């Protein structure tokens with residue numbers, strides 16, 4: 001396999017840190033640039049010291065540095081930006097990172113906009129029920145108005161289902177993990193983080 005030098009902006013974030021780990025596992029060199037505005041050092045702490053990994057705490061708005069880093073890499077994954085607050089579809093980060101990493105090996109993907117995600121729609125109510133069930137939680141579901149949840153005047157799409165057709169055709173993309181796996185892994189991660197904090 002060709003070893004590449006990947007540059008990930010926002011690499012200390014949720015998706016970027018998992019992508020960095022995957023690429024290192026595949027034997028690539030990885031440089032992460034992150035200003036830690038929403039990301040956390042803890043996301044990449046376990047990668048520090050691994051051969052080929054470099055972390056730079058700075059902003060992509062530092063043009064000179066960013067340009068230098070782009071010039072030095074073979075592949076750029078630009079993930080430094082804010083995330084939308086309402087999620088209706090859930091995809092496992094491992095499925096997403098696998099597809100993102102593969103995409104740059106497939107020339108027919110170049111220049112294309114490719115949606116990644118999951119087209120298994122779930123309501124927030126069902127998500128809450130499933131989370132309570134799978135974590136054996138004593139929590140109760142409380143329904144509040146849209147305005148109370150998001151503030152007056154906030155508008156968002158009621159449904160958001162990505163078309164995965166292009167991802168399927170170009171990448172053979174098929175999410176392997178479902179909502180139950182996601183809830184299980186998120187709950188496990190939170191329990192581990194809590195155990196470390198105590």
Ligand SMILES: NC(=O)c1ccc[n+]([C@@H]2O[C@H](COP(=O)([O-])OP(=O)(O)OC[C@H]3O[C@@H](n4cnc5c(N)ncnc54)[C@H](O)[C@@H]3O)[C@@H](O)[C@H]2O)c1
Nearest residue numbers: 010012013014015034035036037038039059060080081082
């Ligand atoms: N997580 C999702 O469900 C989801 C869904 C759709 C799209 N996305 C997109 O994927 C990308 C990454 O999402 P994520 O969930 O990892 O978000 P995240 O907030 O965890 O990661 C974004 C990272 O970018 C960093 N960052 C922000 N501004 C920066 C700057 N000026 N310079 C350097 N670093 C900067 C943050 O510190 C953070 O580490 C975003 O573009 C997001 O819109 C995410």
